[in-house]
Amino acid sequence: MDHRPQAWGRPRDDVYGPYDASYLHTSMPKTATQSPIVTGTSVIAIKFKDGVVMAADNLASYGSLARFTDVKRLRPFLSTSVVGFGGDVSDMQFLDRHLTELAIDEAYEAEGCSAGDVSSSPSSTSSSDSSPNKNGQLNASNLHKYLTKLMYRRRNSFDPLWNQILVAGFDSASQPFLASVDLRGTAFTSPSLATGYGAMLAQPIMRKYAATEEDAARLTREEAVKVVRECMKVLFYRDARSLDRFSLAVVTKDGVEISEDEVLEEQSWAFAERIRGYGTQTV
């Protein structure tokens, strides 16, 4: 399966025959809607017992050109959730602006609720609860639902946002939440998730550690981070559109921590010597 964002949303080769790329070479003006232009590669994430770890590299490619090398593809939402974007970067930026607006509206609403409380009002019974949902603001599951509706609406108008998105945070029952939505509005959850090439290369590794929700609920934060770093390394080895600088986000009940200048360490390219069958070398 071809997992490049350019191939997402296209008629499948095995169903419709080989892809005819001739239209890409015309001088007609093209829009991001018709095909992704500047793209980010995989986003990966795994749940652990008190939250979710997510990672994505800092590269935005223009076709095969490594165009921008400091792009932040993990975005916090209301400091309770993280959204990770794969696919078109301009659509990501549009969504980011949109989500910022949504977060501001939500923050105002929450403000209104606390300011408007009558002194002896029954409100704020549960606001002492420190869990991220009890403040009445959108949690990760609400946000994911919203994004799903947004993406599905755009696909219905044949004007898709060319992204696959991971949303991490907590659900209404204050359990770790991780879900995905793509450019067609297909949404699903799993103890670990990966977009693009990550679905082929990282997901099998992550599933070794968190095959089920129960497994994920036993993982510690350190273990989860270690698995994710390992996966980022594998992706850097094998995905030609990837970078060794990446962002790592950890969502817990205490909030969101994103570090945006992680570097892949202890790389070993010794395996490359043994690879035969590609390029110019003969046997």
Added chain:
Amino acid sequence: MFRNNYDNDSVTFSPQGRIFQVEYAAEAVKQGSVVVGIASKTHVVLVAIKRNAEELSSYQKKLFPIDEHVGIAIAGLTSDARVLSNFMKQQCLGHRLTYGRSMPVRTLVDMIGSKAQINTQHYGKRPYGVGLLVAGVDDHGPHLFEFQPSGMTEEMVAFAIGARSQMARTYLEKHLDKFAECDREELIRHGLRALKESLVQDRELTVDNTSVGIAGAADKAGKVEPFKVYDGQEVAAWIESVADDKEAAPAGGSGEGETMEVDP
């Protein structure tokens, strides 16, 4: 003969700075039978007197469920209330569909507030002739809101609107401090007692003319008691429990030290 020149539409101020049409609309609220709402830390109740136009007719509904976490009590034009009720229902469904959560009560009330205000500022429009008590529970706990035809909305601990509602409000003011700690049953009894205050001399609360609606905030298990309206025989026990109330009785021990029950 005195003729008011400033009440032909809702866009003209009187020299005193009043908009008569809006004030008349507020009068329509007082034509409706009384409804009472009270919120505690765990529950919010609505109680209402239903009217029947004549012996042979049925009783006009006063309480309407909006969504699983919100209900309203109406006083005034029932048909106007239905328009608002439909609107609120649609908004709640829409919110649930897009966000997968129940709509915050304040957000909902703000929406009908803005909707009603438009009618007071456009020529040819008429303000809603109905007042509402909006009761609901959300992540912030139980809420009670008052809504007026002017578009004014306000959060209340307890309130009553409709005909002779001043008597009910006086009762509520007198017992204001007790409400926060009341359990479900006590809150309903307070509501019914307030309702009784507003009754005309020879009328009584009966299973036919009384409606009770209640919603409970999330308990320790996170389970919300959905808004439900009780009518007919379902309210018999509650009416019975406030039947021969001595006026001065200290309102059922006021709930201290009792465990809070979520279910009846």
Added chain:
Amino acid sequence: MAAMFSQNPLMNGPNYSVNDAPRIGAPEGAREHRFDPYTDNGGSTLAIAGADFAIMAGDTRLTSGYSINSRFHPKLFKIGGTTADQEDATIVLSVVGFAADGEALKERLDAICKMYRYRHGKPMSVKACAQRLSTILYGKRFFPYYAYAILAGLDEEGKGAVYSYDPVGSYEREQCRAGGAAASLIMPFLDNQVNFKNQYIPNSGEGHALVERERRPLTRREVEVLVKDAFDGAVERHIEVGDGLQMMIITKSGIEEVLLPLKKD
């Protein structure tokens, strides 16, 4: 597109979404490449009506191509309850095909059932709900919901009712129906085991003129075993089916939900 909606095994083999169905008509080089709004997310569903119950079942795998997106993505939904957790629901909808369309379809039908309850003060009957679902599907006749829906509940007489649909709203009430990726594997099995097709009483006549085995309503226990067997078979032979089996048993006392493991390979 025609190949995508076709359930004809001659065209699609065992109905993989990744198939080499013969392409008819389109001249080489004259293809138009646009955004393709559909995918097939695999999976299979099955419903059987009993005398006083109905059973709906579906696997919980969500695929795209050869990838397993999720091992637990339910295809069965309770419809028309008073609350969001559907505690008092009496109708079950299953959708298989394109998951996003299925989800949208379910939410629309549920919203309609909730509005019906609000307007009429009573829950929608399965019959009414079934008719409405058909209208919803046909409403998008020219940009269809790519979803094979099955609706199950109890009819006015308390008998099990199963309604099956095609993506554009053609529907009928049936005794049993399999839908989705492994429909062509499961359906013949059901014909034989539920409707006793091709079952004859031995030595009851001359040559092929044998007496058919008499049909009788199956018990709930029998049907549950049948469902499990059907899915075990489908899992074995179809790559898009597996991981978990979700079953909902609708009786007059409510909806019982059962989750069973299936092979994860």
